Amino acid sequence: MAEGEQVKNKQIIFKDYVSGFPKESDMMLKTSTMGLKVPQGVKGVVVKNLYLSCDPYMRPRMRDFRGSYVEPFTPGSLYSYSVDVMQPVVGCGVAKVLDSGDPNLKEGDLVWGMTGWEEYSLITATETLFKIQHTDVPLSYYTGLLGMPGMTAYAGFYEICSPKKGESVFVSAASGAVGQLVGQFAKLLGCYVVGSAGTKEKVDLLKNKFGFDEAFNYKEEKDLDAALKRYFPSGIDIYFDNVGGEMLDAVLVNMRLCGRISVCGLISQYNLDKHEGVHNLVCLVTKRIRMEGFLVAAYFHLYPKFLDTVLSYLKEGKISYVEDIAEGLESAPAALVGLFSGRNVGKQVVVVANE
Amino acid sequence: MAEGEQVKNKQIIFKDYVSGFPKESDMMLKTSTMGLKVPQGVKGVVVKNLYLSCDPYMRPRMRDFRGSYVEPFTPGSLYSYSVDVMQPVVGCGVAKVLDSGDPNLKEGDLVWGMTGWEEYSLITATETLFKIQHTDVPLSYYTGLLGMPGMTAYAGFYEICSPKKGESVFVSAASGAVGQLVGQFAKLLGCYVVGSAGTKEKVDLLKNKFGFDEAFNYKEEKDLDAALKRYFPSGIDIYFDNVGGEMLDAVLVNMRLCGRISVCGLISQYNLDKHEGVHNLVCLVTKRIRMEGFLVAAYFHLYPKFLDTVLSYLKEGKISYVEDIAEGLESAPAALVGLFSGRNVGKQVVVVANE
Incomplete structure (x- = not known):
């Protein structure tokens, strides 16, 4: 658990395994508290989440099946004895570093990678995060076009x-x-x-x-x-x-x-x-x-080359990218569920906070 | 039609398109006559068929579907007005050249490739035939192991x-x-x-x-x-x-x-x-x-390398090959049909004639 100043932290909890089409009610909002300092000795970062990504691969994670390349989400129902310990949904997102115990990242850095569906996260697997170097494009693009x-x-x-x-x-x-x-x-x-x-x-x-x-x-x-x-x-x-x-x-x-x-x-x-x-x-x-x-x-070794290519295309006006933006963490469950009925037009993003 | 000495020529005719499992009765035996000389000016060969090959890909050819890589067999039913013009089943086989209008082949040569299900065939697409150079192995192997x-x-x-x-x-x-x-x-x-x-x-x-x-x-x-x-x-x-x-x-x-x-x-x-x-x-x-x-x-350009490799393995006793031999052209329909119930043990061959 992160230390320091305690803030309220809204989180989206995945309630239980789903069969058929997922529904908004398969997730719920809860508010916990969260410290904004990385605990001493932990090589992690505390981040403020800015944009969250809704992706189709998240559907198979709502099933109780462990034979695949990603584990199922941890259902809140496992912790029905105490809502406090329920973990939020995880997914790709763009976030800002508030405090860092990792020498490669510092306060104020922007990153994209796996984070929690919540306002603030403590991320310990910092090696999976990409530091955002190019900020002259919409930051939300790092959930889609550039992510x-x-x-x-x-x-x-x-x-x-x-x-x-x-x-x-x-x-x-x-x-x-x-x-x-x-x-x-x-x-x-x-x-x-x-x-x-x-x-x-x-x-x-x-x-x-x-x-x-x-x-x-x-x-x-x-x-x-x-x-x-x-x-x-x-x-x-x-x-x-x-x-x-x-x-x-x-x-x-x-x-x-x-x-x-x-x-x-x-x-x-x-x-x-x-x-x-x-x-x-x-x-x-x-x-x-x-x-x-x-x-x-398996292909992230190509990411630098990809980023060069796509940023050039973007700046030369050779490619466009369309996003479907949902406002607020509260809208995240509906946004995710909407993917499966094709409600979204373009990349489905959830704005949790502006920088 | 080939010229010269006329001989009786037993042939297996494919009667009509098949749905479900093919049956022996989907084919029939007929006897026609055949000349043993290549007509003047034709770049073909007259062959005596020795071994015929029964292969699973022959089943899709019994269907009236033209969108595939091989055409359907020509059903005898198209020529119901005269049994004389019905064409035999075609498939891979080993044969001996009796007369040649192709400078690359001569009387007595052994070949393998596409031929007719009959005792004697006039083959005009001689470019598709492989001349058999190695005869110190069972010739029938050119329908299977070496074919x-x-x-x-x-x-x-x-x-x-x-x-x-x-x-x-x-x-x-x-x-x-x-x-x-x-x-x-x-x-x-x-x-x-x-x-x-x-x-x-x-x-x-x-x-x-x-x-x-x-x-x-x-x-x-x-x-x-x-x-x-x-x-x-x-x-x-x-x-x-x-x-x-x-x-x-x-x-x-x-x-x-x-x-x-x-x-x-x-x-x-x-x-x-x-x-x-x-x-x-x-x-x-x-x-x-x-x-x-x-x-x-698409891979026959590798045939010489393949043949070297497999002949060496065979001579060194590193590989074995099992054939299921049916005797006589008359047995060919049953042999082919047997593939689809798994009756054959090993490569299904039909002996039409010994050299």
Whole structure:
């Protein structure tokens, strides 16, 4: 527990494991107190959280399943004997250092990385934090464009898809935190790019803001195979998959010979107790397709190069980034839950405090 | 039509498109006549067929579907007005040249490649034939170990699986034409190798003849996931998939981080009108798995190297190969159909004639 001046600290608690779609009521707000000094001898930092990131991978963490690359959230129900010891939800965020026991960080530094869904956090795994050097961009971008989702788009597209100029690229959940960037990377490389999204507003964004060649609302398509054939009469070279399920099945039959599928996420499946079956895997053989999953954590050695590239693009006006900003920690549960009904338009961020 | 001396030519005709499991009665025997000289000006060869190969990929050719890498067989039913013009089934085989209009081939040469299911064939696509140079091995091996299935095992294992010494390798349909060789390649590299097959006899072969570390009868396992956990308590690095479906689903949850799946075939699915769904593709993401389909046709540039390697292994007694020999062209339909119930033990060959 941090020491020094005690302040009130609002926190979002994850109540219990969830099946089906998560609801706001699966989380709750509680107020505890928190010291703003790092305890003596601890190599940690006390931070004030500024922006929190809502990301699809947080849904699998609401399940009681330990075989994956991240542990489940600790449900508050485990501590029902005392609300005081319940731990907040954890996720990516941008924060300001208030006190530091780590020689690499000092008071006033801005950082991004794993933090708590609360106003103030004591972070001991400081080696996982990135110090923010470039502050001439919106700080919230370090939850998206310049943070984990941006790095995901970069690694997933350039490292997994082996893209070449002139190829045909399809991106699902294309207006999301990752998808909007993948599409713009592909356009900058000279690819033909089509995205799918779930509302007219998002489709308009894809075409008018992000410069996709085409975009469609998958909810308005009775036959996804027919929709893909309309936009890709000669087939798809690269599919950047954010959704899995039925769309993946339709894509498989529309892939070209030697196509590549980068499996980034399966948001369409995360709320199902049993994932839908994918029936067209025979296409992997008949079309010699490579399909590869990845986790961004394996690619952070590329972060400096990524940051240089994307900051340049941004400053030259070559890429845009759209965020959906929810105001106040209290709005965080609704913002997170909204990801799974596609309520957000662009990267979902929660503002906890302005600097 | 070939010229010269006319001989009787027994042929196996594919009658009509098939749904469900193919039956012997989906093919029929007919006898036509055939000249043994290549017509003047034709760059082809007339061959006497010696051995024919029964391969799983022939099942999809019995369907009326043109979107794949091979065309469907031409059903005899298209020529119901005259049995005389019906074309035989085509497949890989070993044959002896009787007459040649191609300067690269001469009378008496032995070749392997695509031929007809008949006693004598006129082959015009001579560029697809391989001249057999090494005859100090059973000639039938050029339908299996030294032919297309052998090359499939070689390319699929070395080129797709990126195998390393000490890794854990699982092979399904492991006693088949391809699987038996994949397992032996993996053992020679110093891997831990487990195979699955559908009878006790085949399981015994895997362990006692091919030197697999372990093997199991998948038909006797109620829970494939549990079976895989028994043999791979620390998980699977490489899965060489010959079957698809339920086994693939169970493998996915038992893969290790950064595992590789080479998708060679899906024999468990070929007789279904709609392929079974695979539900565990989320493991591609959480375990960073690469899953890649391939077709042997893309790797024939490696054939000389493959042949050197495998002939050396064979002569040094480092590998074995088991064939299931059916005698006579008349037995070919039953032999082919038997593949899909797993009746064959080892590579299924049909002897049409001895040299």
